[in-house]
Amino acid sequence: MRERSASGATEEDTAGGGAPAGGRRALRLLRRASGLLRWTSLRLRLVVVFALVALTAAVSASGIAYWLNRNTVLDRTQNAVLNDFRKALEDSTRSLPLRPRCAELQDAARQMAAGPQNYAVLLIGVDSKGKDCAATTDKDLLTLTTVPASLRTAVNEARPVDESNRYAHHLYWQRREVQDAPYLVAGAKVTGGGPTGYMIKSLATEQQDLNSLAWSLGIATALALVGSALLAQAAATTVLRPVQRLGHAARQLGEGRLDTRLRVTGTDELADLSRTFNRTAERLEQRVEELSGREAASRRFVADMSHELRTPLTAITAVSEVLEEEAESLDPMIAPAVQLVVSETRRLNDLVENLMEVTRFDAGTARLVLDDVDVADQVTACIDARAWLDAVDLDADRGIVARLDPRRLDVILANLIGNALKHGGSPVRVSVRTEAAAGAGAGGRTGSTALGAADAAGPSAGPEADGGPQAGAGDGGPERPGRGAEAGRPQGGTLVIRVRDHGPGIPEEVLPHVFDRFYKASASRPRSEGSGLGLSIALENAHIHGGEITAANLPEGGAVFTLRLPMDASPLADGDREHGRDDGVADEGTEGDR
Numbered sequence: 001m002r003e004r005s006a007s008g009a010t011e012e013d014t015a016g017g018g019a020p021a022g023g024r025r026a027l028r029l030l031r032r033a034s035g036l037l038r039w040t041s042l043r044l045r046l047v048v049v050f051a052l053v054a055l056t057a058a059v060s061a062s063g064i065a066y067w068l069n070r071n072t073v074l075d076r077t078q079n080a081v082l083n084d085f086r087k088a089l090e091d092s093t094r095s096l097p098l099r100p101r102c103a104e105l106q107d108a109a110r111q112m113a114a115g116p117q118n119y120a121v122l123l124i125g126v127d128s129k130g131k132d133c134a135a136t137t138d139k140d141l142l143t144l145t146t147v148p149a150s151l152r153t154a155v156n157e158a159r160p161v162d163e164s165n166r167y168a169h170h171l172y173w174q175r176r177e178v179q180d181a182p183y184l185v186a187g188a189k190v191t192g193g194g195p196t197g198y199m200i201k202s203l204a205t206e207q208q209d210l211n212s213l214a215w216s217l218g219i220a221t222a223l224a225l226v227g228s229a230l231l232a233q234a235a236a237t238t239v240l241r242p243v244q245r246l247g248h249a250a251r252q253l254g255e256g257r258l259d260t261r262l263r264v265t266g267t268d269e270l271a272d273l274s275r276t277f278n279r280t281a282e283r284l285e286q287r288v289e290e291l292s293g294r295e296a297a298s299r300r301f302v303a304d305m306s307h308e309l310r311t312p313l314t315a316i317t318a319v320s321e322v323l324e325e326e327a328e329s330l331d332p333m334i335a336p337a338v339q340l341v342v343s344e345t346r347r348l349n350d351l352v353e354n355l356m357e358v359t360r361f362d363a364g365t366a367r368l369v370l371d372d373v374d375v376a377d378q379v380t381a382c383i384d385a386r387a388w389l390d391a392v393d394l395d396a397d398r399g400i401v402a403r404l405d406p407r408r409l410d411v412i413l414a415n416l417i418g419n420a421l422k423h424g425g426s427p428v429r430v431s432v433r434t435e436a437a438a439g440a441g442a443g444g445r446t447g448s449t450a451l452g453a454a455d456a457a458g459p460s461a462g463p464e465a466d467g468g469p470q471a472g473a474g475d476g477g478p479e480r481p482g483r484g485a486e487a488g489r490p491q492g493g494t495l496v497i498r499v500r501d502h503g504p505g506i507p508e509e510v511l512p513h514v515f516d517r518f519y520k521a522s523a524s525r526p527r528s529e530g531s532g533l534g535l536s537i538a539l540e541n542a543h544i545h546g547g548e549i550t551a552a553n554l555p556e557g558g559a560v561f562t563l564r565l566p567m568d569a570s571p572l573a574d575g576d577r578e579h580g581r582d583d584g585v586a587d588e589g590t591e592g593d594r
Contacts, residue, residue, distance in 0.1 A: 074206060313349050405569070416499040
């Protein structure tokens with residue numbers, strides 16, 4: 001008899017057709033996990049990667065070890081049982097007659113089952129009367145009905161005998177579960193018309209051994225996972241500590257602490273990165289020191305030059321005023337030259353005063369000297385002092401009181417209105433409004449392209465295409481927040497002053513640069529009356545109040561400059577150092593050029 005696995009027997013579970021779908025799901029989960037890892041910290045990613053590598057290695061090793069041990073244990077047990085069953089079947093049936101009685105079959109079955117392998121036996125034969133007889137050692141466990149049909153078919157099938165097959169019948173076996181317990185079932189037919197024998201052997205002991213092995217491997221895998229996590233944590237700490245120091249040093253460097261350096265230890269890549277950072281920081285510190293020195297020298301030069309020019313300019317200005325008074329009595333050939341000297345002297349004097357003002361802003365020495373200002377009176381005084389009453393329309397309610405620096409507000413208004421008169425078109429309209437909520441920040445320069453009139457002028461301004469006053473200026477308009485305010489008390493919110501002209505507007509390419517120092521819209525006008533500092537000084541004066549100035553074009557034509565200042569600039573004033581006004585006042589005319 002030769003051993004064979006019965007046809008159709010299920011020795012082990014095999015992968016079904018759902019394996020590809022399971023693989024796709026696993027790939028999707030891996031991609032999702034990798035996407036989540038990209039948003040986590042580097043330390044967590046290192047720990048997770050280490051743990052996954054260790055888990056994969058441990059599970060692979062455990063799986064291979066379990067599979068090898070399982071096959072070894074089952075094959076060893078199976079071979080021992082099958083060999084014992086074959087030998088017992090041959091020995092027990094050799095002394096039996098061709099047609100044994102049922103009692104003889106029962107004795108042979110008990111003799112076979114009494115062996116060391118402890119399996120149940122079923123013998124099936126035909127007695128002398130032609131009656132089938134079945135002798136079993138365990139009626140509850142092994143009967144003809146409990147033997148799988150596929151196994152019975154394989155055992156009873158007679159195969160042709162040839163050179164490759166010396167026997168017509170062979171020993172067949174199956175591993176299967178009976179009542180949730182693993183068993184080995186085998187059967188064979190004695191050649192020459194003898195009885196057919198079946199055996200069933202419990203594999204519960206082997207299953208317990210394999211379960212113990214699986215638990216041991218699982219515990220070893222868990223320990224390997226914990227160990228890998230601890231090693232990953234240690235490795236991450238070793239790797240990330242220099243990275244964290246580098247990040248901290250970079251933040252300090254970004255905050256202006258240019259003397260920040262890293263302590264370098266070791267010769268690895270992180271040490272080389274630290275050395276590179278130190279060299280970069282050193283060069284940056286040297287470069288910043290050079291630039292700061294040049295900037296300080298430049299500021300000192302401008303300030304010193306401005307101060308040195310004031311004395312001769314004072315004398316020249318006095319002489320030019322005398323010459324201007326005597327212009328009518330001068331030779332007509334000399335009069336144009338005298339007028340040129342007088343105008344250029346005034347222009348030079350304004351330039352010097354503006355340069356001194358700019359150096360104060362750059363050096364951070366400009367201070368606010370606050371006072372309660374009636375804005376309408378202040379705007380009227382600014383226009384009247386420069387003889388602009390006939391060219392400027394004012395829309396301002398009296399009683400709007402703000403706590404500002406009146407000199408600096410005068411400088412802002414003079415530059416904005418003068419710029420509109422010089423480069424825009426008449427009439428120039430100045431409107432004063434208040435807004436309940438603070439709308440100004442410590443703004444930077446802003447240039448806007450042509451927008452809707454309401455958008456360009458702000459929420460409280462209306463269209464001016466018809467040449468009339470802005471919305472809210474006349475009867476029937478909405479009541480403004482400043483109306484009815486108690487005189488002499490600064491109100492909360494934001495002061496909004498708009499200066500609008502009716503000229504061609506500001507070219508789109510010029511808008512972003514109207515507040516730049518010494519910027520002139522046309523290179524063909526380098527000798528224009530303005531120095532290009534007026535709007536820049538106005539913007540700086542707005543910033544020191546905590547406000548801003550914006551420039552925009554209106555769809556119907558003309559440009560509008562919008563000044564926003566807090567109604568009370570007291571929080572921005574340094575009271576300990578505000579005991580007097582700065583010297584040098586740049587309050588004449590406009591210095592901005594488009």
